[in-house]
Amino acid sequence: MRGPGKRERLAGAAARVLHEQGVERTTLADIAQAADVPVGNVYYYFKTKDQLVEAAIDTQADHLRKTITALDPLPSPEERLKALVRGWVDGRDVAARFGCPTGSLAAELDKRADGLDRTVAAVMRRLIDWIEAQFTAMGRDDARELAVALFAAYQGISLLTNTFRDPELMATEGRRLERWIDSLH
Amino acid sequence: MRGPGKRERLAGAAARVLHEQGVERTTLADIAQAADVPVGNVYYYFKTKDQLVEAAIDTQADHLRKTITALDPLPSPEERLKALVRGWVDGRDVAARFGCPTGSLAAELDKRADGLDRTVAAVMRRLIDWIEAQFTAMGRDDARELAVALFAAYQGISLLTNTFRDPELMATEGRRLERWIDSLH
Amino acid sequence: MRGPGKRERLAGAAARVLHEQGVERTTLADIAQAADVPVGNVYYYFKTKDQLVEAAIDTQADHLRKTITALDPLPSPEERLKALVRGWVDGRDVAARFGCPTGSLAAELDKRADGLDRTVAAVMRRLIDWIEAQFTAMGRDDARELAVALFAAYQGISLLTNTFRDPELMATEGRRLERWIDSLH
Amino acid sequence: MRGPGKRERLAGAAARVLHEQGVERTTLADIAQAADVPVGNVYYYFKTKDQLVEAAIDTQADHLRKTITALDPLPSPEERLKALVRGWVDGRDVAARFGCPTGSLAAELDKRADGLDRTVAAVMRRLIDWIEAQFTAMGRDDARELAVALFAAYQGISLLTNTFRDPELMATEGRRLERWIDSLH
DNA sequence: TATGAATGAGTGTTCATTCAT
DNA sequence: CATGAATGAACACTCATTCAT
Numbered sequence: 001m002r003g004p005g006k007r008e009r010l011a012g013a014a015a016r017v018l019h020e021q022g023v024e025r026t027t028l029a030d031i032a033q034a035a036d037v038p039v040g041n042v043y044y045y046f047k048t049k050d051q052l053v054e055a056a057i058d059t060q061a062d063h064l065r066k067t068i069t070a071l072d073p074l075p076s077p078e079e080r081l082k083a084l085v086r087g088w089v090d091g092r093d094v095a096a097r098f099g100c101p102t103g104s105l106a107a108e109l110d111k112r113a114d115g116l117d118r119t120v121a122a123v124m125r126r127l128i129d130w131i132e133a134q135f136t137a138m139g140r141d142d143a144r145e146l147a148v149a150l151f152a153a154y155q156g157i158s159l160l161t162n163t164f165r166d167p168e169l170m171a172t173e174g175r176r177l178e179r180w181i182d183s184l185h
Numbered sequence: 186m187r188g189p190g191k192r193e194r195l196a197g198a199a200a201r202v203l204h205e206q207g208v209e210r211t212t213l214a215d216i217a218q219a220a221d222v223p224v225g226n227v228y229y230y231f232k233t234k235d236q237l238v239e240a241a242i243d244t245q246a247d248h249l250r251k252t253i254t255a256l257d258p259l260p261s262p263e264e265r266l267k268a269l270v271r272g273w274v275d276g277r278d279v280a281a282r283f284g285c286p287t288g289s290l291a292a293e294l295d296k297r298a299d300g301l302d303r304t305v306a307a308v309m310r311r312l313i314d315w316i317e318a319q320f321t322a323m324g325r326d327d328a329r330e331l332a333v334a335l336f337a338a339y340q341g342i343s344l345l346t347n348t349f350r351d352p353e354l355m356a357t358e359g360r361r362l363e364r365w366i367d368s369l370h
Numbered sequence: 371m372r373g374p375g376k377r378e379r380l381a382g383a384a385a386r387v388l389h390e391q392g393v394e395r396t397t398l399a400d401i402a403q404a405a406d407v408p409v410g411n412v413y414y415y416f417k418t419k420d421q422l423v424e425a426a427i428d429t430q431a432d433h434l435r436k437t438i439t440a441l442d443p444l445p446s447p448e449e450r451l452k453a454l455v456r457g458w459v460d461g462r463d464v465a466a467r468f469g470c471p472t473g474s475l476a477a478e479l480d481k482r483a484d485g486l487d488r489t490v491a492a493v494m495r496r497l498i499d500w501i502e503a504q505f506t507a508m509g510r511d512d513a514r515e516l517a518v519a520l521f522a523a524y525q526g527i528s529l530l531t532n533t534f535r536d537p538e539l540m541a542t543e544g545r546r547l548e549r550w551i552d553s554l555h
Numbered sequence: 556m557r558g559p560g561k562r563e564r565l566a567g568a569a570a571r572v573l574h575e576q577g578v579e580r581t582t583l584a585d586i587a588q589a590a591d592v593p594v595g596n597v598y599y600y601f602k603t604k605d606q607l608v609e610a611a612i613d614t615q616a617d618h619l620r621k622t623i624t625a626l627d628p629l630p631s632p633e634e635r636l637k638a639l640v641r642g643w644v645d646g647r648d649v650a651a652r653f654g655c656p657t658g659s660l661a662a663e664l665d666k667r668a669d670g671l672d673r674t675v676a677a678v679m680r681r682l683i684d685w686i687e688a689q690f691t692a693m694g695r696d697d698a699r700e701l702a703v704a705l706f707a708a709y710q711g712i713s714l715l716t717n718t719f720r721d722p723e724l725m726a727t728e729g730r731r732l733e734r735w736i737d738s739l740h
Numbered sequence: 741t742a743t744g745a746a747t748g749a750g751t752g753t754t755c756a757t758t759c760a761t
Numbered sequence: 762c763a764t765g766a767a768t769g770a771a772c773a774c775t776c777a778t779t780c781a782t
Contacts, residue, residue, distance in 0.1 A: 409752095413752095417753090
């Protein structure tokens with residue numbers, strides 16, 4: 001129940017609740033309650049709601065970093081990319097209910113003038129960079145274009161999976177993407 | 186300016202402003218002002234904010250219907266699909282600033298418990314159905330899967346184009362999708 | 371109970387309550403209650419608390435203008451100045467409880483970074499200008515200095531009258547100032 | 556840094572910050588920071604914010620006592636009064652920015668129901684008493700009235716100097732007051 | 741004594757919705 | 762039909778004060 005732990009608990013709760021309810025529909029009280037912290041105390045750790053949103057983005061960035069780190073040991077770039085896709089598919093039930101955490105955040109924050117939209121963009125760029133590196137390792141000189149296309153495919157199918165509340169959409173698209181990756185060398 | 190005209194003006198203003206600012210950040214006053222209608226008068230035409238959102242969705246559905254109608258005379262399904270893609274690319278500057286109108290609406294409404302999310306879903310389904318019909322006409326028995334993939338690709342690249350504020354992303358992906366369509370028969 | 375009337379009622383209530391309680395200790399709810407207006411409705415007329423404060427200052431400026439206008443018909447500048455002093459003395463009971471409305475506002479607003487302090491300053495300057503004009507009419511070439519001194523004397527005795535809750539202080543000083551004015555030609 | 560030293564540091568910081576920012580706009584955190592004392596620790600020395608305000612008043616009272624003590628050795632009451640006035644004028648730059656420390660405190664505390672307003676009043680009364688003693692020593696039987704007038708003149712010109720942010724006002728009025736004192740025997 | 745952390749009541753402000761005319 | 766005005770339930774944020782260690 002100590003300081004640092006609480007800060008993380010708040011950031012984690014923020015990441016979760018903001019994903020589930022969206023930024024605008026989430027009140028500070030919601031986050032405080034989810035973290036089991038009195039509302040007034042939230043401000044000891046985060047001076048504004050925006051800072052909480054930023055912390056939530058950071059939490060997602062951390063998660064992404066870990067995901068990538070877990071993928072790196074795999075023997076080939078194709079394997080790494082297909083494992084990434086499989087990870088997306090594994091999250092299809094959550095996506096069906098709430099969409100992609102990063103994507104829905106990006107969609108919402110783009111409507112605002114804060115610098116927060118730049119922060120999400122940076123997180124996304126990092127993942128695209130990593131994907132690009134894999135395609136480059138596969139010898140593709142259109143690696144950037146392919147990386148954008150792959151990530152866009154995921155973002156798009158996340159949105160549809162969520163809109164139609166149908167996890168199968170993600171599963172099917174995942175299989176298609178795996179086949180597509182295999183077809184590229 | 187009679188009733189019906191005002192109603193449409195309001196729906197149109199709603200569609201525009203909701204796309205630009207998002208549902209949650211748009212006030213009724215914003216829409217009323219954009220339509221040059223006194224705030225109090227809005228409620229004569231729409232009993233709740235949700236009904237205005239619904240009208241905005243309907244406006245988008247109309248627009249989509251017209252788009253499709255304009256495409257149907259084209260000689261082949263490949264041509265129709267590629268023209269659809271070209272239409273998306275033509276809207277890349279708007280997408281860079283505000284994303285896809287339908288997609289951003291869907292993302293935001295999915296966070297709510299209204300039936301409004303079902304309404305956007307229906308609009309999207311209609312377009313996917315049309316795309317599917319084209320793939321079927323091309324002789325593909327995986328037409329549904331391809332339709333979902335194509336529309337997802339558009340939704341995804343819209344999000345990225347918006348997030349990175351870079352219309353070129355959409356242009357590049359458009360060319361890729363056209364090549365992909367050509368490769369399918 | 372119409373719009374314009376309500377706006378004035380709010381400004382009047384603000385002037386009164388802000389004088390009695392001070393700016394910082396007065397809540398919008400206080401002013402709303404004093405004007406018998408629901409809190410939310412205040413914002414239809416004034417977008418911020420600061421605008422209410424400004425309206426209160428304007429109300430005081432109006433009052434000052436009227437005071438001066440009532441003085442101008444008097445036959446000589448000495449008479450006008452002494453009548454001004456007598457007006458101050460007449461308000462000694464209010465001063466004993468709450469100080470000078472303009473002075474206490476000035477003291478409080480000077481602690482802030484708004485432009486509001488400039489607004490009060492302007493009101494004060496207008497009165498000093500008028501006093502200066504009287505001294506000039508009396509043939510004094512140190513009219514400005516005398517005007518500042520006279521107004522300062524009033525502000526100072528207002529503060530002391532308020533601090534010691536003793537209206538007599540104001541009365542005594544008023545007599546002294548009248549004698550002083552008489553001694554100047 | 557032991558207890559007593561800290562207590563004084565806090566009182567001094569309170570006096571300074573309260574003068575600069577006003578009572579209502581100053582938070583305990585502000586004072587704690589100015590005194591370089593952790594917020595939580597303030598309450599070991601002062602149980603409430605009001606007690607800190609009281610300590611600040613006491614600090615001012617001390618300062619006033621010292622001022623008077625330094626004046627007493629002067630050979631004549633006229634000299635002592637004029638030296639007092641010159642001291643006021645010396646502080647004109649601070650007055651232009653923040654007003655008279657005691658006066659602005661008095662103005663603000665009079666809006667409250669605490670006994671604190673009585674405490675400032677007592678400090679002021681002590682100085683008026685001393686001024687009165689000088690006028691009495693000059694043989695005036697209207698010494699009280701003159702004392703009140705002189706102190707009021709200072710308070711008033713402090714307020715105007717502050718409101719118009721013009722130290723020259725204080726300088727001019729100081730010269731006038733010195734001439735006035737000379738004219739009284 | 742010392743201190744980071746906790747707490748909760750209060751404040752200004754926004755906005756969908758309703759109402760009187 | 763039209764409209765300015767009214768309403769009240771939120772919400773983000775602040776801060777004096779208290780507590781645990």
